[in-house]
Amino acid sequence: MAQKTNKKIVSKAPREFSVGALPSREAILQAMAENPSLDGKRDLARHFGIHGDMRTPFKVMLKEMEGEGFIARTRKQIRRTAALPALTVLDIPADADPDDLYAFPAQWNDEEGARPRVSVHQPKNARVVPAPGDRILARIDPGEGELPNYTARAMKILDKPRRGQIGIVRLDEDGARLVPVDRKQKEMRIDGADLGDARDGDLVEVEVKFAGRLMIPKARVTNVIGNPRSEGAISLIAIHNLEIPYRFPASVTKEAEDARGVDLKGREDWRHIPLVTIDPVDAKDHDDAVYAEPDVDPGNAGGHIVYVAIADVAAYVRPGTALDREAYIRGNSVYFPDRVVPMLPERISNDLCSLREGENRPSLAVRMVFDQHGKKRSHSFHRVLFRSAAKLNYQQAQAAIDGKPDDKTGPILDTILRPLWAAYAAMAKARDARGPLDLDLPERKIILDKAGMVVDVKVPERLDAHRLIEEMMIAANVAAAETLEKHRSALLYRVHDVPSQEKLVALRDFLSSLALPAPKSDAVRPSDFNRILDKARTDGKIQQVSEIILRTQAQAEYAAENYGHFGLNLDRYAHFTSPIRRYADLIVHRALITALNLGKDGLTDSEIAKLPGIAQHISSTERRAMLAERETIDRLLAQFLAAHMNARFEGRISGVTRSGLFVRLKDTGADGFIPASTLGADYYRYVEEMQAMVGDRTGETFRIGDDVEVRLLEAAPLAGALRFELLSEGARGVPSSGRRGRKGSSASRGKARPSPKTPRKKR
Structure with missing residues (x-):
């Protein structure tokens, strides 16, 4: 019987294989395609005449093919993996090499085996330039030969869905439940076996499963993220929900720790120039320093020379390194009230690249000459080594100029601070003549206690010291863009349409x-x-x-092509002054190094080819950071105000929609909502051109910018949401009944407002 079987199998073996020889992978896949009954190791071994000592290496080959995604195994069956369709949605891993992108199918049946790895082809003139972490719609090329050697070309970058649902675990008499962060999602029960290591109050990630014939959704904890009530953890909700990387890989940390200081080789010595840093009181890193002096050139009477030195991050973060890839993936630092998620490890951002007082630091610096009216006459860039003469904060520097110097600012008042202010006074003239958009919107600063909870909200005073640094940084940014354009170098512009x-x-x-x-x-x-x-x-x-x-x-963004900066009223603008916290600035630094022959660590040809994709990616990470910061502030303020239910607040209408009014409280800046149905005993119509809700009968009007008094009815800290009751009366105007049918109008039946204990305000 055995002899018959052997004879039969040998007769079926392909001619190019002798009995006992290992077949190629292509031959195995071809045989499985032509003979679907070959669905097991034994069948394949018989088909190719594998026996004796060849069985073990044959099994190893099949195992490797399974691991590489060529074949799939379900129990004892083996089969070819499914072929990818011509158009496939792919996910590029966040840690993929930007110079050698690969991706995996976004949807894949695990029974098909391991997901096939797809190489992402990036032609030079491609309109769509994907980046690590992107989800793309791609056209698949199966490649040559029988192996699924897939390559893909990106056709469109897609919005990537957020990770699994997250929420807070709450223990109760019946076990545990999940309170979702998103108010649109409903609470779910958590079985005891699905709770894992989660405790009451923990922020967790869950997957949803369905139980019973009624398919009731339940949650199973897959990851314990942290406890939002612990110090510095409120921001974890936004960090996780928006998929912001906040832990550095070991390879990145090692590179940072192995980095060493830079010496004077290849640099100008600027240690005789007494540049100073002027930053917020709580700043941990200092990436810019300034100095100014009168211009002694007789041809520029009353003029000034301004020096701006920026941390030379490019000296430590080289293209293609683990540090560079991680900085690119993050795109920028993210600043929360309770923590900072830095773009670079602290060894770089807070140590080697922080311009510490009295310590030698490498810098990419610009020397600018201005006339007495603040118009720039010339500028030049230099790669230098310098030493900060003083570390100052805004309030400290301003107090010295205002006649209240301290022990640190007193000795440098006449030699450093007053010349800086004199140069700024001239530059301010040029700024006013240029006429940038003058929207002076105050920014609130949230004060936290040691437990990370809000204790106060303040509006920091806007000082000339702030404006001085801002104006000198803008001038340096413009100089960078002008220099790179002059040298016909590729660069990333900061644009505002x-x-x-x-x-x-x-x-x-x-x-x-x-x-x-x-x-x-x-x-x-x-x-x-x-x-x-x-x-x-x-x-x-x-x-x-x-x-x-x-x-x-419009929203400002980064772009490889220039269309100006409308808000600043500038024809060309680039970000150069914050390479510690923005990847765009690091790219500009590298471009300057290459254009001016300042070193071998400049912009590479590969980076130049990918500038459109880099611009798109870092614009999206910037928007993500802004959203995360805003969400975290909303949650902190909602948690703070939850202890003040039914309290009255002064506010201002900050938005009007068909569904109601958004109100921003004056003291804290917290935003809340008033449903249109609660406005009053009238039929209220949204009038778009007025940005107002107007009563049909009374003409009572609530419009954007109106001052109002509200009562806090509901606070949802996890969602960062507040609901108010309106106590103020609206202004009297023309009834909205005559506006029916107009574009942008919609109505809502209001309910009678309860009479407050004090008379409502009349306006």
Whole structure:
């Protein structure tokens, strides 16, 4: 029987294989395709005449093919993995090499075996340039030969869905339940066996399973993230929900720890120039230093020379290294009230690249010459070694200029600080003549206690010291863009487009409703908006107008092509001054190094080819950071205000929609919502051109920018949401009944407002 079997199997073996020889992988896959019955190791071994000592290496080969995704095994069956369709959604791993991208199918049946790895081809002139961490729609090329040697070309970058649902574990008499962070999601029970190591109050990630014939959803804990009530953990919700990488891989940490200081070789010695750092009181890293002196050139009487030195991050973060890949993936540092998620490890950001007082530091610096009116006459870039003469904070420097120097600022008041302020006074003249958009919107600073809870919210005073540093950084950024353009070098611009036609039409309608002049032409300039703001300030309507003009603006971003910076009213602009916390600045540093022959660690040809994709990626990480910061602030403030239920607050209407009013509290800046159905005993209609809700019968009007008094009815700290009750009466206006049918109008039946204990305000 055995002889018959052997004879039969030998007769079926392909001619190119002799009995006992290992077949190629292509031959195995071809045989499985032509003979579906070959679905086991024994069948394949018989087919190819494998016996004796060859059985073990044959099994190893099949195991390798399974691990590489060529074949799949289900119990005792073996089969070819499914072929990818011509158009496939792929996920690029976040730690993929930007120079050698690969991806895996976003959807894959585990029964098919390991997901096939797909090489992502990136032609030089590609319109879509993917990056690590992206989800893409790709056209698949199966490659040559019989092996699934897939390559893909990206056709579109897709929005990537968030990770599994997250929420807070709450233990109760019946066991445990999940309180989701997203208010749109419902609570779910957690079986005891599915709780894992989670404790009451822990923030966890879960997967949803369905139980019983009724398919009731339940949660199973897959990952314990942390406890939001512990110190510095509120931000964990946003960090995890928005997939912000916050732990450095071991390879990145090792590179950072192995880095050593830079000496004077290949650099100019600027240690005789007394540059100083001026930063916030709580700043941990210092990446810019400034110095100014009168220009002694007789041809520039009353002029100034300004030096701006920026930490030379490019000296430590080289293209293609683990540090560089991680910095690119993060895109930027993320600043929360309770923590910072840095772009670079502390060894780089807080040590080697932090411009510490009295310590030698490498820098990429710019020397700028201004005339007495603040107009720049010339500039030059230098790679230097310098030593900060003093570490100052904004309030400290301003106090010295205002006549209250301390032990540190007193000795340098006449030699360093006053010349800086004199140069700034000239530069401010040029800024005012240029006329950038003048939207002075105060930023609130949240004060936390040791447990990471809010104890106060303050609006820091806006000082000339802030404006001085800001103006000198802008000048340095402009100089960087000008230099790179002059040398015809590729660079990343910081761009801010003009407002869209649709937004300008909406602005005109709104200004008309306030009897304010509006720009007649679509070719608007920042000065047009500044005139509107000045008129609104005179007429006592500045709050309404400021909110709308802010919403009219486009969002600033990074781009490999230039279309100017509208808000700053600049033709060309690049980010150069913060390479510790922004990858864009590091790219600009490398471009300057290459263009000016300042070293061998400049911008590579590979990076130049990928600038459009880099710009797209870091613009998205910037938006992600802004959203994470805003969400965290909302959660902290909601938690803070939860202890003040039913309290009254002064606020201002910050937004109007068909569903109700958004109100921002004056003291804390917390945002909350008032449903339209609770506004009052009238039929309220949303009037888009007025940005208002208007009563059909009474004409009672609530519009953006109005001051109101509200009562706090509900606080949801996990969601960062507040719900208010309106106590103030609206302004009397024209009933909205005549507005029916107009574009942008919708109505909501309100309920009678309860009479407050004190009379409602009249306006």
